[in-house]
Amino acid sequence: MKLKMFTLDGATIIETNAVTQFSPDSANGGNYTKIETLGDDGAISSVVVKHDFHQVTQALANAWSMEEKAVRHA
Numbered sequence: 001m002k003l004k005m006f007t008l009d010g011a012t013i014i015e016t017n018a019v020t021q022f023s024p025d026s027a028n029g030g031n032y033t034k035i036e037t038l039g040d041d042g043a044i045s046s047v048v049v050k051h052d053f054h055q056v057t058q059a060l061a062n063a064w065s066m067e068e069k070a071v072r073h074a
Contacts, residue, residue: 001063005049
């Protein structure tokens with residue numbers, strides 16, 4: 001599933017299945033979240049989104065839950 005999130009430079013799309021880890025971004029006082037993803041080519045990239053850790057956790061949990069339900073019902 002793809003999620004639209006906002007960065008310091010504008011909007012970005014995060015592919016939830018590509019997320020390898022995420023954590024509060026301490027460089028910005030923990031108000032933002034750093035998300036790392038694994039690309040199809042094996043490259044790891046990271047982006048800082050303007051959503052706090054709790055918001056990102058909820059968004060990813062909801063997306064993963066919806067994907068799991070879709071797989072079970074397919």
